[in-house]
Amino acid sequence: MGNAREAVIIGAGVGGLAAANALYRTGWRVTVLERADALRPIGAGIAMPPNAMHALDAVDADGMTLGARVRAVGVSSGAIGARRPDGRWIFRPSGDPVGRRFGYPVYSLVRTELLAVFAGQLPGDAIRLDTTAQVADPGAADQRARVETTDGRVFEADLVVAADGGRSAVRRTLFPDHPGPADGGYVIWWMLAPSLGEEEEVLASESMGKGTVWGTWALNDGRVYAYATVLKELLATGNGQADDPLSQLRAHFAGWYPQVQRILDAVDPASVYRDDARWMQTPLPAYHLGRVALLGDAAHPMTPDLGQGGSQSIEDAVVLAKLLAEADGDVSALASYTAARLPRTMDIVKRSKRMSAFHHASTPAGIFLRNQALRLSSSERTVGLFLRSFDPVFGWKP
Template sequence: MGIPYGASRTSGSPRALVIGAGVGGLTAAAILADRGWSVTVLEQAAELEPVGAGISLAPNALRALDIIGLGDAVRALRTWTGRGGLRAPSGRWLVPITGDSTSARFGDPLVLLTRTALVDLLRSRLPAHAALRTGTKAVLADPGGPERPALVTAGAQSLEADLVVAADGIHSATRRTLFPDHPGLRYAGFTTWRFLTDAPPGGVQPHETWGRGRMWGTQTLPDGRVYAYAAAAQPAAHHARDDEPAMLRRLFSAWHPPVPQLLETLPQGAVLRNDVHHLAAPLPAHHHGRVVLLGDAAHPMTPSMGQGGNQAIEDAVVLGQLADPAENITLTPASYTRLRLPRTTKIVQQSARAARTTTLTSAPACALRNAAFALVGRLAPALMLRALDGIADWRPPERV
């Protein structure tokens, strides 16, 4: 049952505070502002700094972005050349891809763009009346209830809100405040690296390459550069963060071109490294009182299906469709949990399984995996996309 929120509103539009200006928080701010909420986004970073990485958006996120008028702007950034596929470290093609099978199966493409481009687009959708306050660390003081607003502190300030959207990322302090007994994050057994660089002479054919306990991806970006990402199975806290380019060269310089070429020119400090964690168990709910958790704050997942950001965008759009600020404000956090928790839990689990497949360490298991993928790729390439059935074909709910 929804909680009636109108009672505690003092005057004017209902107030929404968004904690975190990542992909999820900015999408939520844009749609809530569209729906007539008075929105303030609180971001702890001094500015929305450019992140040196790409992000792939699947048809589900494109359709969610249609709701805030950004779907076509993202589709226009598509660079897919129609060539590429899955390779072995020797360079042998396991699954060559020659056409846009994602569009054929799901009615929309996979689009890879830089995170900076996505954040800029989302930011451009914030109306002037939505405030974005950077350099502002927010702390949830009271989740609120039917008869009282939620309370967030930001420095010396105490801010009341009819709705708090906690989009404060994988290490969400809000999640820990709301669910102190939850076991939290668990290391997924591997670490990842990401960087953007110039394409080597002659360009690259997009590929993902699976080795033993290691994987590498090279993808082309709309601005002509390439986005490279890699993963390696490692025990938790295996090594200190040190010379990441040297570490990458040690692990990957014997792999097929263009991997060694990309590593040769890699500038110091250009590599993002993340040890991968996911939630040890699903949360009991994605809301409490007037607070909803969104994106990585609610359901951090391994990046193996490229769905973390996509799901954050879905969360935000579903919330916007539910959170009607008209006369009787009946924002229904419980409906949000009902719509989002089962779906995202399934995708977290599916992503964990996909991660185990890509980071297999046993030689026979890797050989078997590569042979199976090569066979499927040869006989029925469309089956390669089956993992996205039920995910990429998602459509946003109608507005309440």
């Protein structure tokens, strides 16, 4: 690869490392700049739906697709059920209807394992940690882009991929007049707990109460990945609870069914991450400027109600690399990247926000209608019709 074009990726999260892999496998020399001193992901676990797996299967990693490498460390969820706060099933999972319809089930895994798979397929010197970077010049057709770091280093590149998250500094630099993400209206927690023991089955499920969702997923090493979302107006913040995520969670979920309590009692406090939901209410005018491409949450943050944040960043990465390869590396292909990704991702941003209102119903009538809709749409007779509505999301292939 002595004459390979050079790409600088800002951010070593899911999208950044996926882009590094996709570009590297199509002939680019890649440098990933990450401000943290370790691959420290936001969120404890991640659910990988079928569209993410199909995207990763398009990236060859030494005779084995990147998707196959991810599946080797993940665990298939099978069907995903729904419960009430008292533990009664709205519908109980059985079989694998998602896998049958879309080719893959939803896989769950620890985010650090996912990043380790991605990082492990890159050259040893590709990732540079403890490096905060910003775009100093986005470049042009006849001029390379320039990236500068806070410690004075300068990188010139044929391509810059901004994968620096929902609070993207690069996005603000490229589009300073854009308002940025809007408040999603609720708070999110992600966490890990040790195994609850062989005698207790952990089924992939989401439990729904008033303005509240609790998610539980088994991991391949026996641990439990859990997450919670709660409307902001329902959260108690007294006695320092806002500064103590576990205390706030335990207070809010007091009285929920026993497995929730056992998970909260066992959670590793170091694994807990809390954030506000955000979504890109106002679309960006483009996902590129000059030689810079925005990717993932830097371009289109979304609420997690469809589990598509990481998946859309992976799709972005694969499409970007594919279009550049077809154009023999000519960055004029970035216009095609915007054309391919902006409509799809903004459709999913809006779908996720609509699903958020459904998930976080907070009136008695709204809760009743939500639970009835879930029960009826996910019965053995109607699950195929229900899943058909997700074809535009989960059915995507590169």
